[in-house]
Amino acid sequence: EFGDITVPKFYIGLKRVIDISITLLLLPLILVVSAFVALAIKIDSPGPVLFSQKRIGYHNKPFLMIKFRSMHSAPQHADPEFAPQADQRITRIGRILRRNRLDEVPQFWNVLKGEMSIVGPRPEQSQFVDRFSKTIPFYDLRHTVRPGITGWAQINGWRGNTSLEKRIECDLYYIERWSIWFDLKILFLTLFRGFFDPNAY
Numbered sequence: 065e066f067g068d069i070t071v072p073k074f075y076i077g078l079k080r081v082i083d084i085s086i087t088l089l090l091l092p093l094i095l096v097v098s099a100f101v102a103l104a105i106k107i108d109s110p111g112p113v114l115f116s117q118k119r120i121g122y123h124n125k126p127f128l129m130i131k132f133r134s135m136h137s138a139p140q141h142a143d144p145e146f147a148p149q150a151d152q153r154i155t156r157i158g159r160i161l162r163r164n165r166l167d168e169v170p171q172f173w174n175v176l177k178g179e180m181s182i183v184g185p186r187p188e189q190s191q192f193v194d195r196f197s198k199t200i201p202f203y204d205l206r207h208t209v210r211p212g213i214t215g216w217a218q219i220n221g222w223r224g225n226t227s228l229e230k231r232i233e234c235d236l237y238y239i240e241r242w243s244i245w246f247d248l249k250i251l252f253l254t255l256f257r258g259f260f261d262p263n264a265y
Contacts, residue, residue, distance in 0.1 A: 079247065080181075083182050086182060087172050097166065098170070101132055101161065101166055107157075108156055109156075111133060115130070115132070116128040116129065117129055117131070119188060120189070120190050122179070124207045127177075127179040127187075129171060129180070132161055134154055134155060134157070135153040175213070180210055180211050180212060181209070181210040181211070182247075183215060183247040184209050184211050184238075185211055185215055186217070186223070187211035196228070202232075203232060205235075205239060208239065209239055214250060215250065216234045216237060216250055217230070222234055
């Protein structure tokens with residue numbers, strides 16, 4: 065059923081125009097919030113303000129996703145994993161940023177670069193993509209659209225260390241029903257659900 069999903073090129077172009085327009089409209093707010101968050105991170109713990117990590121995006125192309133740093137320095141050899149709720153690597157400010165999704169504000173830069181969209185499936189690390197594409201049917205369809213800062217799975221509570229199957233189900237539901245109005249609905253619901261999610265830690 066999902067194997068026949070195709071996204072019209074016109075819609076891809078229109079969605080890109082909307083992404084850029086919304087990002088530029090929000091740019092003053094993004095800069096103000098970023099300044100306060102950066103200051104809080106520097107006061108709270110030593111280390112860089114920003115953190116980047118390779119993720120798999122549109123058409124399976126890797127890119128560096130940017131976030132505000134929310135953890136103390138982690139061992140470079142550590143295996144990729146979803147952070148547990150009691151993860152001691154998370155800083156005090158980092159826990160607040162994650163709870164309110166403020167750590168993801170720098171990803172608007174990824175949006176401007178064309179690597180991400182404001183709305184879409186969340187991008188995963190390459191190790192997870194390799195594993196899930198072999199075990200979860202239609203998983204690779206997530207890469208037929210640009211990954212997003214927020215998405216249908218996130219506003220329904222499926223983020224972080226939650227059911228992967230439910231998350232993928234929501235991603236495929238979104239791709240199958242992709243429209244400008246669906247994106248606007250997700251953006252509206254993000255204001256009430258996405259930024260105050262108990263599964264965000």
